[in-house]
Amino acid sequence: MSETQTIALPETLDMRSAQSLRDQLAAARGAPATLDGSAVRRLGALGLQVLLSAERQWQADGQPLSLVDPSPDLRAGLKLLGIAESQSFLTGA
């Protein structure tokens, strides 16, 4: 049994941090995870891509993944990038 891990999303969640976030998340696979979005100031497409890809991964692995405490900037970024119409764990944010 593994415990839920909390992963803090970086302040700048775009092309600059996509690779490192991907690596960080990939290392956390196989266990329930909670993403803490409180620090995010900027969301870019590549950042979103990693989050959505992680969602597929966690689904495939049969583990729960959730987003907590999204910052207003993160919410605005998700909305702008059209996440509202998708069926994603990010949608409720």
Added chain:
Amino acid sequence: MDELEIIKGTFFQECEELLADLENGLLAMEAGSGDAETVNAVFRAVHSIKGGAGAFGFEALVRFAHVFETLMDAVRSNKVPATQSLAADLLRAADILADHVNAAQSGDLVDEGRTAAMAAELTALTDPDGLAAPADDEGDFPDFTPQPIAIGGDELGDLGGDEFGFTPMAVALPDDAPVADEPADAEWEIVFTPHASLYRNANEPALFLRELERLGLLTVTLDDSRLPALEDLDAEGAYLSWTARLTTDADETTIREVFDFVEADCDLIIRPFTDDLHDLHDPDGDDLAEAPAMPDIAAILAKAAAEAPIPEMDALPAAAGAVAAAPAAPAAAAAPKAAESNQGFAAQATIRVDPERIDKLIDLVGELVINQAMLAQRVVECGLAPSSSVATGLDDLEQLTREIQESVMAIRAQPVKSVFQRMPRLVRETASMTGKQVRLVTDGEATEVDKTVIERLSDPITHMIRNAIDHGLEAPDVRVAAGKPAEGVVKLAAMHRGGRIVIEVSDDGAGINRERVKAIAISRELIGPDSQLTDDEIDNLIFLPGFSTAAKVSDVSGRGVGMDVVRRSIQALGGRISIASRPGQGSTFTLSLPLTLAVLDGMVIDVAGQTLVCPLTAIVESLKPKAEEIRNLGPSGAVLAVRGGFVPLIDIGYVLGFRAAPLNAADGVVLLIENEDGGRAALVADGIQGQRQVVIKSLESNYRQVEGIAAATILGDGRVALILDPDAVVAMRRQGGRAPDPALIAAE
């Protein structure tokens, strides 16, 4: 994060080009020759700078660029008249924008006060009535128009509340105002699928969507159907696609402009939206082929339309029907135009190449030239007849080598425009600092010269222009009193002449005050009190070290840098500078430079068993002196009688320390050289091998600077030869006190 730094570097390069376009456009507007396309170009330049700056998070730059852009947008749509005085204001704003770009690049701070004042000025120009007072033509529809605005404004605020310290209302209000008269806003569908290259170039889809949002009411749908799970994810790959539905009064061109500069890096479909989904499956619809993800999106759209009716749609009952037909016509009309401009683009396609690669290539071609020369020499050494097939084959090779060298040099050649275009700003600032009225006229901007030369032209030209305005031109009242127009003219021209580039900076000012120049030179003990000098010689005194005519040290040119520094830096490039002045009519500085710093025509000479190269440009003539032409002067000095005058004899081998005592000039050959102020000297060498083009190898970067030596080269026999700096050799001799003082000679 090296890659990001590289992309950033590209961004700043682009900024430089964009700022130049911006300035050119504004200058055209100021001169009254700008048309709608000029205004558009200016808008695009500001827009692109803002876009790039946003991607890198240069917030101060984005903020200022945004205010600028907003005003340009208003000018573009004829809400603010494009007057010449507006162009003058915009030019000042462009200077501040350039400051911001520089600050972003260097990490320095910008003058916040100046920025804020300019931003306020721009805002006032955008909306002279102030934000609180709505424009008159909206009066009839007070309740209707604000609807879409509130939404657009809100989302902007949400997104970038702290990035944009101002309200976007000013943009939205006038944009939406014409709704009153026009049938309805059109609805567009934009399918945007970035390629990985778009991300690699540091473009951010979120910014494009945000730009679209500014145009009207936007609904965005994300297609992540191609996105793999994390284990297969390339974090920098492009898997996402967006479909945006935009209700706006903007036309297709305006929408397309949002994606300016990234169209090559994405699949982009912009078309009038129709909610008749059958249209999307229309068998003759070519768009389907371009967009494989289409059916998915259509389904999503259908769902979106059903689940989330958009309030504004109610206000526009005719939209669904009208839109389907109406915008199709303009879209069709726009298509050939787009194809045309694409063709134009393809014809002028350029590639960006890292300059280091070209430098490497030039170095290699230099090696090739040397190698070819070595081979030719070996052939001669083998005793093969010049008519032998090997020798003639080598001649062909030499021809080819030269052609390659010229072609490669042409790659690095650039028009001097890049330097010239920085000057209008300098002139504006210098003019306002000195209280003079100045018009800058440039000529020959397309003149090409090697990049290595261009980089080093900027400082001398800057200094000469400052000098021309500060010292050359008179104050407006003095000019008027002298019967000249109050506005002075400074002309900056470039041309090719005799395998060199010549830059002229001339002014129509008072010319050099020779009496004052002479008095100053005497007071600074640069010349003797009873020297008899020609007008030309007096004019050239200003190039002497320690000379400055400014009675008071002015802010502008009195920065402790005199014309002597300019001359020295020009000479270091193998160039010359001279001045011609006519009292009351102005002065002209002429500087001539080699077209490249990579190769040099030189005289190969023997000095004390060493092989040296003397630049051909410095040599007036070479001769074998007769014993009776040589006069000893002092213990070790000697002078040479040439055409009725005397020039000091300087033994190169002695000055450079190759031998302990100077060679008797009668035993060697003499190279008569002339330096900038017309002073002559006779350099003594043991013998002359011949003239040759040599490839310059920097001593400074490979070893260190050596006094009297300009650079080095590799000769045909593989030996390294030093390239002389004749002026420095003369100066060394003078400092050593071994040679007779040239002034003494002149007096004789």
